[in-house]
Amino acid sequence: MKETPDTGEIFFPEVVEQPVMWGYDKDLHQANKHKAIVNFDTGKLFSIVSNDYRLIRHEEAIKQIEKAIYKVPDLGKFETYTRFYNDGGRMRRTYRFYEKAAEIEPNDHINPKLHLFNSYDVTWPFIITLGAFRVICTNGLVVAEKFLYLRKRHVLGLDQIDPKEQVSTALKRFGKQTDKWKEWSRRQLSEKTYSMVMKAMKFGKNATQEIKDRIEQEARGFDNSGLPIMSVWMFFNVLTWYITYKAVSLNHRVELEKRLRAGIENLKRK
Numbered sequence: 001m002k003e004t005p006d007t008g009e010i011f012f013p014e015v016v017e018q019p020v021m022w023g024y025d026k027d028l029h030q031a032n033k034h035k036a037i038v039n040f041d042t043g044k045l046f047s048i049v050s051n052d053y054r055l056i057r058h059e060e061a062i063k064q065i066e067k068a069i070y071k072v073p074d075l076g077k078f079e080t081y082t083r084f085y086n087d088g089g090r091m092r093r094t095y096r097f098y099e100k101a102a103e104i105e106p107n108d109h110i111n112p113k114l115h116l117f118n119s120y121d122v123t124w125p126f127i128i129t130l131g132a133f134r135v136i137c138t139n140g141l142v143v144a145e146k147f148l149y150l151r152k153r154h155v156l157g158l159d160q161i162d163p164k165e166q167v168s169t170a171l172k173r174f175g176k177q178t179d180k181w182k183e184w185s186r187r188q189l190s191e192k193t194y195s196m197v198m199k200a201m202k203f204g205k206n207a208t209q210e211i212k213d214r215i216e217q218e219a220r221g222f223d224n225s226g227l228p229i230m231s232v233w234m235f236f237n238v239l240t241w242y243i244t245y246k247a248v249s250l251n252h253r254v255e256l257e258k259r260l261r262a263g264i265e266n267l268k269r270k
Helices: 056-069 164-186 193-203 206-220 232-244 252-262 265-269
Strands: 014-026 027-039 046-050 079-085 090-096 102-105 108-119 126-134 149-154
Touching: 056 090, 056 164, 079 206, 090 149, 108 164, 108 206, 126 164, 149 193, 164 232, 193 206, 193 252, 206 232
Parallel strands: none
Antiparallel strands: 014 027, 027 046, 079 090, 090 108, 102 108, 108 126, 126 149
């Protein structure tokens, strides 16, 4: 499903820290080593955490990452896509840098794409990833190659997190990897590569059939052994298509991303 870029103002939950009480009736005691993270407007309890936990509000996280983005002018202009889960307890915000494009094949472009994750329900720490986005069919190519993965527990203040250097370095990795992808677009998919990657993905019967159906649509035909005639690049994108649009949950998607990175590791060395 194609996501729509943000338009207009985004409303964030009003989050506060509250004391945690235990006991019954008048015999109440405060849990001195813990506190509650609560939506002030609705009363929803997001989590109970230790006093070492540093609350990073979604809007503060956005300001910090955008401060870093603006220090790397080569990224150019961007669109944002913001989604909330668990009534605002989790946020995923995506930045697609549409001015920074690399052409892998004629009319087949990719852009850098940065994801920011943050949560109040302790599902996610403060996470920044920078990957790639394929423009054709809005295929999310970010799943298979991450040039930056910055993960910080909520025990540091935002003033101790400055991702500017990491973002700048990741952008250089993006440029080098596009050269590798161009080489993949010229390389014929071999039986060894096909078997190795499919084995690493550990797809079930239904998923395997969906991928085979998609390959049949994208391939230029099949050789005498039944191997699809297509480039490594196209095979790679069939798999990322499945992960992006068919994974049953975010956790499932993350696991499939990990398997795909492991499956193509030897290609990156060749």
